[in-house]
Amino acid sequence: MQQEAGARGEDLEVWIDQDLCTGDGICAQYAPEVFELDIDGLAYVKSPQDELLQDRGATTPVPLPLLTDVIDSARECPGECIHVRRVSDSVEVYGPDAG
Ligand code: SF4
Numbered sequence: 261m262q263q264e265a266g267a268r269g270e271d272l273e274v275w276i277d278q279d280l281c282t283g284d285g286i287c288a289q290y291a292p293e294v295f296e297l298d299i300d301g302l303a304y305v306k307s308p309q310d311e312l313l314q315d316r317g318a319t320t321p322v323p324l325p326l327l328t329d330v331i332d333s334a335r336e337c338p339g340e341c342i343h344v345r346r347v348s349d350s351v352e353v354y355g356p357d358a359g
Contacts, residue, residue: 271347272322274330278302279316280341287342291329294320295342321347330354 274294276287281302287295288303295303296312305313305320313320322330322344334342334354344354352358 272327272330272344272353273319273347274305274322274334274342274344275317275319276303276305277317277339277341277343278304280339282339284338286336286338287333290333290336291326293326294322294330295333319345 276295283297283301283303285297285303288297293310294306296306298304298312298314305318307313307320308323330342330344331354334344340356342355343352343357345352
């Protein structure tokens, strides 16, 4: 089995395409440290300082202990709008555009 990205020590970041977010909140249930619904009913990522990043498409680092929760969020996201990518080359490793 292929070793998962992130487990190889690669730095990963995650962003949400709010245009496709359905606002169901699944991501915020899986990984509340990383995702939160704003008052507009859409999900946004949070900074390592727990600050909601309200710019559309903002990225935040994926903490290694939360990697599985973030991957599960991307897999279960009904809007298919959670994108996890490598910081080093911006290649998407989990999400709708992952190869
Ligand atoms: S799981 Fe996807 S569609 Fe649902 S709130 Fe989170 S980002 Fe939006």
